[in-house]
Amino acid sequence: MATQKLIQSFTKTRITNPNSVYYKQIASNISKTLIKSGLEPFKTTPSLLSNLNSSITRLVIEDTSLPPQSCLNFFNFLRTSPSLFSHRPDLQAHVTLACRLYDARKFAEMKNVLNFIVTDANLRCSIENLVSLVENGSQKLKLVEKFCDMLFRVYADNRLFTDAIRVFDYMEKSLLKIDERSCIVFLIALKKCDNMDMCFGFFQRMIDADVEITVYSLTLVINGLCRREEVKRAKDLMGEMFVKGIKPNVVTYNTLLNGYIKRKDIGGVNEMLSLMERDEVAYNAATYTLLIEWYGSTGRMSEVEKLFDEMLERGVEADVHVYTSVISWNCRVGNMKRAFSLIDELTEKGLVPNSHTYGALIDGVCKIGEMGAAEMLLKDMQSRGVNAIMEKKGFEPDVFTYNTIASGLCKLKRYAEAKRWLFTMIERGLAPNVVNFTTLIDICCKEGKLEEAKWLLEEMKIKGARPNAVTYNSLIHGYSNKKKMKEVHQLRSEMEAMGMMPDVYTYTSLIHGECVFGKVDEAMKLFNEMKQKGLIPNVVTYTSIISGLSKDGRSDEAFRLYDEMIEAGLTPDERVFTSLVGGLHTARS
């Protein structure tokens, strides 16, 4: 048995006088045992390994007659046996083994060994020190290059950013070639930590250090900037790099397009589209998803369907995202027949609906009062959600999943259950983010529990989740419904003071609030004000103001706005007509 032989190799050779000849003999005995044992792991007792020391360990690891995998086995054996604590491999053993693994092209294993160095407080040291431990050989430069490159990645993975930068500095100083792909690993790690300043700064350093920049790292940084709402800066960066010969691709353009769409910047959207045309960058499914979102959010349903047709005609393969967005917009205008036919089409193509798809459908069937159907869809979604979690093995549902389920329940007006899901999430130790808090606040508002909603707003500020425009919109809507206009205006001032501009949702709630409060003139003032600010009223906004005017007996004005709405290319729905008809009734009586 291998273990027995290994023990013998220590006991046979008695070390009376520490001498390299004896060490070599012990090392060679260990090597022989390891070769015989193959890949089989082995165990031993601590007392019998008392002759072991770092020189012997090194001799074994350096033994070229020993396959690297056997070295690794021995190394891990020494590392993980608690009784061999004093014989754990030293820094030199780590470096030597890492280099041997590199020679053997065992990169994943090499990375693992470097990870031990980086995460062990007793082994961590400067890059200069580490490099000095790399043995001389014919391929030394190449070896050091690869060693540094991988170390850089390992530091990034462990979020040891300062150490990673030191490696980068060293590589630059030593004129070692720096791989852009490793830099991307670093950039992604920074982005995950929301450290965009460092991310942007590092990208500049990459340029200065003459790292070969491709569209991948460029797009990554552009995305980071767009998320921070620095779309202008992102676009300028694209321009700068274009001059240097780095051509943006469809992903780059999609990223910027998304940035402008989120900001509802018409000029920006058009500029990106014309640049895509100039560069002959063809739209892909993601581009269509974004454009459908853009047209849908401005109420142009016919354009949504036109785009979808265009996509299929051009042979761009539809995916679940683009289907979901077309389904979602059909649901929003109450065209459930079309929505379900799209679902059939989607499943026929072998695509699987996701939580958004379900969310859109639930929203749609609730609108037409089919609560039974909504229940079924929710159940279906929950079970699929569980499956999705099972697939990821060992992963708990994340804040996204909890929110999706809670919002599904909200649409069914099952507020208590929705809240329970979110509180369960908090109990399980997940930190609620802005969206979770906003959903909770929205639920409270819908339940009419305004005090609780207000308390949650303060609570989220304390917990460091910064309320956004959606949060304020939910509260403004809640207070509007209760005709508490004084608080409504206070909330509007507060959101503006925090640097958030009222958007279409805010104005629609304000207009609706003033209308039900009986101040239609005030509502009209707001309606004009929003247009002056460049905000585009949508069907909901028009319905609110048309309904207010109608109920006030001002049918002429209501019809005038209806025409205006059609002219703007908006698709009217049931509720607009109801408001107008209600107005005629009021006028006659």
Place this chain on the structure above:
DNA sequence: GTAGGGTTAG
């Protein structure tokens, strides 16, 4: 190794 996630209004 880069893009389209979950929250708001009639």
